[in-house]
Amino acid sequence: MDLSTINPAILLASLMIASTPILLAAIGELVAEKSGVLNLGVEGMMITGAICGFIAAVETGSPTMGFLAAAVGGAVLSMTFGILTQFFLSNQVATGLALTLFGLGLSSLMGQSYVGLKPPPVGDINFGPLADIPFLGRVLFQHDAMVYVSILIVAAVWAFLKFTRAGLILRAVGESHGAAHALGYKVVAVRLAAIAFGGACAGLGGAYLSLVRVPQWTEGMTAGAGWIALAIVVFGSWKPWRVLIGAYLFGGVTVLQLNLQAAGVEVPVEYLSMSPYLITILVLVIMSSGRGRAALNAPASLGRTFHASS
Amino acid sequence: MADPLLKLDGLTKAYPGVVANDGVSFQIMPGEVHALLGENGAGKSTLVKMIYGLVKPDAGKMSMRGATYEPATPHAARASGVAMVFQHFSLFDALNVAENVALGMENPPKPRQLARRIREVSETYGLPLDPDRLVGDLSAGERQRVEIIRCLLQDPKLLIMDEPTSVLTPQEVDILFETLRKLQSEGTSILYISHKLEEIRALCDGATILRLGKVVGTCDPKATSAREMAELMVGTALHTPSREEKAPGEVVLKMTDLSVKSANPFGTSLKNVNLTVQAGEVVGIGGVAGNGQDELLAALSGEARVADAAVTLNGQPIGALGPNARRKLGLLAAPEERLGHAAAPDMSLTENALLTGAVREGLVSNGFLKWADAKSFAETIIEKFDVRTPGPENAARSLSGGNLQKFVIGREILQRPVCLVVNQPTWGVDASAAAAIRQALLDLAENGAALVVISQDLDELMEISDRFAALNEGRLSEPRPAKGLTVDEIGLMMGGAHDMEVAHVDG
Known part of the structure; x- marks a missing residue:
């Protein structure tokens, strides 16, 4: 065992990379759930985004095009969920599960001829002198654009929900769709928009895996990241900054346990592998305890089917 | 005689298997408190939903101050000066008072101004409210104040109230009536829906009675007894429950x-x-x-x-x-x-x-x-x-x-x-x-x-x-x-x- 091989700066830097896919997926799901839609298809939308982004990036040679295609692919897939649940009033839980299975199958079909290819590299943003600050420069200022975009999205979602009228309407729809309808707000339209946003974010998260984190295409490469994103939203009490903490915590423990494995710590590998899941859930449960307040923050209409009966 | 504020002419709305409103006509004058009476299922709610733009009539016309009035959405109705206090509150528990009020307004002012306006209006009408409190923590009476304040902030010409007193104590009802009379003196018309007949006798100037979707009568509530109105509503004589006095046991x-x-x-x-x-x-x-x-x-x-x-x-x-x-x-x-x-x-x-x-x-x-x-x-x-x-x-x-x-x-x-x-x-x-x-x-x-x-x-x-x-x-x-x-x-x-x-x- 040799813990000195673990470099804290590189550890923290790779934490941000490891967390970004989950953070993107979780913040999208947060918006969808705030509008009252429980979309369990995050995993399916992520992997569809991963392959859409991968194909587009390989074909055009541009990672930017890849990320755009991933967002569009995730949003399009989420619209099948949106149409089924919002117009045909299907059960959200069952439809979401089906979406995950469908996404996994669809992506492996689309990705058949892309196995083993290398995507065009995604360059780091040049912060000039900032990147040369000892330690901090390595941790914070030597990443690709998507890391910063994901943080900007979190900030934007937070400000949107807190300060804008549109955000207030979205929260109102998630809180009581009946009352929102009675006041003349278009519940279905708001929810479709939120689902599409959730799909686009999940797609971006997936593409980050296939274009930056791994970077190549393998079937089922999301490996449960979508489910962790769902859990982070719930245990983060539907608060954007808590979701960020949750995602970074998960990413951090993942990277740390990989490093520990490499350093040969005498703990069975299985325990190390399960540690990110356990620790993330534990910490978020403790943060969201004090049941009253957490219950208050849950959208009251979450998962309930809305039908304008009047 | 002045023009009516709102005139309904032959409004009809059918749902599969039931005609909710069948050729309903009546009018409301400016500054009038008009009662809409009827049993549950008589079609009162459908009628006010049409006036508030939530439901589109199948046939019939509405006009406001002589001009055609066809609200396609509640936004259009609010823009024409119609405001509504709902029977089952249209409030959001997890949002605060100011946010709830803002959701019911077309062009809400900035949050800080809105909070000030809520305080002003609620003081003026004797309905004190703290804009920062969560609606879920309010009592039923306070929640109704939120609804009323939300309407008042838009200077409505016509205020629709759907069974407003069912959740209030008698003292709160008195205060609500003072508020409504003050509004009336300012020229606001009120369409008041209730089946509490004594309240209607105390408050309203005119009444239209619905039964099974049709207008079955109009009356002057101040000159009609509660029993007569009840029998108009039900269509038959009422039976009052009775029993013999008996000493209670163990x-x-x-x-x-x-x-x-x-x-x-x-x-x-x-x-x-x-x-x-x-x-x-x-x-x-x-x-x-x-x-x-x-x-x-x-x-x-x-x-x-x-x-x-x-x-x-x-x-x-x-x-x-x-x-x-x-x-x-x-x-x-x-x-x-x-x-x-x-x-x-x-x-x-x-x-x-x-x-x-x-x-x-x-x-x-x-x-x-x-x-x-x-x-x-x-x-x-x-x-x-x-x-x-x-x-x-x-x-x-x-x-x-x-x-x-x-x-x-x-x-x-x-x-x-x-x-x-x-x-x-x-x-x-x-x-x-x-x-x-x-x-x-x-x-x-x-x-x-x-x-x-x-x-x-x-x-x-x-x-x-x-x-x-x-x-x-x-x-x-x-x-x-x-x-x-x-x-x-x-x-x-x-x-x-x-x-x-x-x-x-x-x-």
């Missing part, structure tokens, strides 16, 4: 320092409730909704477990027993919410009869259901309580509210309870069915059962109770003989007017 149900923590984060916990109910006695429990009624029912039915000695039935402690064990001993309950609490909406009436009747009616043997017996039990309920349905195989959801209410109350009564607890037994039930349910409850007491009737309808409680007590913020007042209680005394038992004050009429 103590059946006893609650001692009963405290229950509410299961709902916005609910009210019960605090040290003490009450005894004797055989053959009806104890009425009043109070504004959300002051612990649901929790009291849960504590008595067994849904919420309490300390064993806190509730006793015939001297036996039952506080720690669950609903079925209590049923076996004869303590039955019928909760307020019909669909989803008292009855399972998608299950048939037979299955619903089985769900609570299994224990006392012996509808189960060795874990197997006795379908034939269950069916005949359901048929007995349907026959004895005049439930209008094609048969017991129909889903509970398919019954109208009043019919289902007759079924769920009848189901408990026919199980020969030793003690029956009901919450809102006639909520949303038309007058003749309500009279039948009350009569059945009185007959049950006559036969020696102890009854606890929780209701928000004070007239009902005064009609059937022997003793009356009120719930206020989870505390139960000292019960008093119902005979001779005045409305003022009841109001004070219910907590008076909270912190409301009379509108500054000169403001």
Whole structure:
């Protein structure tokens, strides 16, 4: 065992990379759930985004095009969920599960001829002198654009929900769709928009895996990241900054346990592998305890089917 | 004579299988308080939804100040100066007062200005409100203030109020009326929907009466007696429940320092409730909704477990027993919410009869259901309580509210309870069915059962109770003989007017 091989700066830097896919997926799901839609298809939308982004990036040679295609692919897939649940009033839980299975199958079909290819590299943003600050420069200022975009999205979602009228309407729809309808707000339209946003974010998260984190295409490469994103939203009490903490915590423990494995710590590998899941859930449960307040923050209409009966 | 503010001409709206409104015409003058009267299901709600742009009429015209008025959405209606206070509040529990108000406005000002405006307007009209409080923490009366303030901030020309007083104490009703009169003096017209006839006589200038979707009459409420209006609404003469005086018997149900923590984060916990109910006695429990009624029912039915000695039935402690064990001993309950609490909406009436009747009616043997017996039990309920349905195989959801209410109350009564607890037994039930349910409850007491009737309808409680007590913020007042209680005394038992004050009429 040799813990000195673990470099804290590189550890923290790779934490941000490891967390970004989950953070993107979780913040999208947060918006969808705030509008009252429980979309369990995050995993399916992520992997569809991963392959859409991968194909587009390989074909055009541009990672930017890849990320755009991933967002569009995730949003399009989420619209099948949106149409089924919002117009045909299907059960959200069952439809979401089906979406995950469908996404996994669809992506492996689309990705058949892309196995083993290398995507065009995604360059780091040049912060000039900032990147040369000892330690901090390595941790914070030597990443690709998507890391910063994901943080900007979190900030934007937070400000949107807190300060804008549109955000207030979205929260109102998630809180009581009946009352929102009675006041003349278009519940279905708001929810479709939120689902599409959730799909686009999940797609971006997936593409980050296939274009930056791994970077190549393998079937089922999301490996449960979508489910962790769902859990982070719930245990983060539907608060954007808590979701960020949750995602970074998960990413951090993942990277740390990989490093520990490499350093040969005498703990069975299985325990190390399960540690990110356990620790993330534990910490978020403790943060969201004090049941009253957490219950208050849950959208009251979450998962309930809305039908304008009047 | 001036032009009418709003004129309805032949409005018709049909839903599959039912004509909700059939050629409804009437008009409202500027500054008039106009009452819209009718039983549940007479089409009042559909009519106001058309005026508020939520529902599109199939035929007929509306005009406002002579110009065609066809609101496609509530936004359009609000832009034309129509505002509405909903019967079931259109409020969002987890948002604060200011956010709720902003959601009901077309062009809300900046949050800080809005908070100031809310304070100003609420002071002027004697309805104090703190814009930063969460709506979920407000009392029913305060929530209604939020709705009213939301309307007032838009300077409405026509204010629609759908059963505004059903959740208020008598003192709060008086203050609301002061506010409405002040609005009226400023030239605002009010369309006031209610079936509380004395209120309408006190407040309104004109009335239109609906029955089965049609206008069956208009009257001047100040010159018409409440009974005449009631008979216009129902279409037949009313039967008033009656029974003979009888001395109550032994103590059946006893609650001692009963405290229950509410299961709902916005609910009210019960605090040290003490009450005894004797055989053959009806104890009425009043109070504004959300002051612990649901929790009291849960504590008595067994849904919420309490300390064993806190509730006793015939001297036996039952506080720690669950609903079925209590049923076996004869303590039955019928909760307020019909669909989803008292009855399972998608299950048939037979299955619903089985769900609570299994224990006392012996509808189960060795874990197997006795379908034939269950069916005949359901048929007995349907026959004895005049439930209008094609048969017991129909889903509970398919019954109208009043019919289902007759079924769920009848189901408990026919199980020969030793003690029956009901919450809102006639909520949303038309007058003749309500009279039948009350009569059945009185007959049950006559036969020696102890009854606890929780209701928000004070007239009902005064009609059937022997003793009356009120719930206020989870505390139960000292019960008093119902005979001779005045409305003022009841109001004070219910907590008076909270912190409301009379509108500054000169403001």
